[in-house]
Amino acid sequence: MAVIPLERKPLTLAERTYLPQILQGLKTTMQHLVAPAVTLEYPEQRPEIPTGYRGVPTLVKDPNGREKCVSCQLCEFVCPPKAIRITPGEISVDSPNAHVEKAPKEFDIDMLRCIYCGMCQEVCPEEAIWLQSNYSMTGLSREEMVNNKARLYELGGTLPDNHHKWDKKKAAEEHGNAH
Amino acid sequence: MFDFLISILTSPLAITIYKGVAAILVIFPIAGVCSMAERKVAAWVQDRPGPNRAIVPWVAWIPFLGRFLQRLGVFHVMADGGKMLFKEDSTPGHVNKFYFIAAPLLAMIPALTTVSVVPFGTYFDEAGKAIPLILANLDVGLLAVFAISSLGVYSLILAGWASNSKYPFLGSVRASAQLISYELSMTISVLPVFLWINAPGTTGTLGLARVVEFQSGIWHGLSSASWGGVWFGFLMPISAFIFLVCLFAETNRQPFDTIESEADLVGSFHTEYGAFKWGLFFVAEYSHMIVGSGIFMLLFFGGWNPLPWLPLGSVVGWMHQITGWAFTIHPLFVGILSIAIFLGKVLAMIFFFMAIRWTVPRFRYDQVMRIGWRVLLPLSIANLLVYAIAIAFIQK
């Protein structure tokens, strides 16, 4: 590669006095003085949340109202700051979802530990845990900052599900095609 | 008994005390308002709305106006001041208590004393002679300002030393070096002005009111008589410029605030201070700024004269001719008008301070020293020589 020697020009007298630059700068300052504010006044004005935003992690239900988490505890395992604490439980045999077999009995996410990394969402085989658009978690005590299972479902709501994998599995079992 | 009381209350001493208290009562709120304006201007320059939440309940009931004042952030002055007063005023354990507490008090003394020799307005007596509004119309005028305001550096040195911690100490060392080097150029830069007004054969004075009087001439056509109307800022632009730069350095404003540069010195001499003691430093700094701007306006931009060749006297005369109202030549009205014009100029100057703050990045300490000793000082001496020779020829 050819080397192009650049000559460094000596500063002119006007440049060395630094004054034209200051005047130029003052002009910019004045322009910004009258320019409209670019900030949001937060509690009244809320930012627009883009899709794919990683907010507070939540648990979701499928369109039939079944809780999707099967308490496999992968998210608990992968969570870097160990924010998730799961107590696995069984689904009673007389429930319509008995074929899913397991569901969490307790599911706590400590939002004082969570770093919003999204690993739990990525690792979940059931697409049951989602980081949604809620960005503002506040509380007055440490206990308040731990989201329990009920709160997680309340925050999460229902998300569309294209697979209904447990229904398909049940149907296949009933038609003698179990795998 | 009653007469005795009245004679005490109207004695010259008492009147001087009233004036002094009045000046302090004006300077303090202006310093507070300036700090608020500083925050607001900073916000606007940075494209944000700035402080706009605090409001007093019964003002909130006024439609529009209440909302407007709230958005302007005027009530944050009270909020800030209240916070400063009621915060815990802690004194760190490792400091020299006596000097630590004395330093902020000492900072206030020169800041408020200099006000006394700065004229801030004028009125005309029956003979049409201009009487300046001033607390102490001393002949040494500007010399007194220079002498007293340089005492301000002692409080910084004391604060830095008494804090018994390295950042404040470094900051106060810088402060003393910077203030001394810029004081020289500052003093030399105003000499041409006083050479000019102290023409041979007149009684000499260093009073600031006299300087303004000299800039109150009217237009006499293209003759040498018209010199009187030109403000010294136009006659001696280099002097004005050097004075302005030194003023920035003396008041520790950006770009010369290496003394308290947060980046390398935490907060310099006020690192260990908080609450009210810190507030005193803060007010002292703003008072210096206000007095400095005032002196700059008096020396170089006509004081209370609205425009070059348009002195206050002519304006008042015209107002009286056009409207015919007697009160327009009443001393009280003229006095208030002159104070308003002067204050407006000072505030414009303070706004300029703020605009510069958000324009020019802070100089390094060695750059500050280089500008002071190797640029401004030779420039001011050369300037003095040129003007001395020119004035000698003109006033021969």
Ligand code: SF4
């Ligand atoms: S949320 Fe997903 S990964 Fe976590 S336990 Fe439930 S099913 Fe497993």
Ligand code: SF4
């Ligand atoms: S977002 Fe990250 S830190 Fe938060 S719960 Fe999920 S895995 Fe843990």
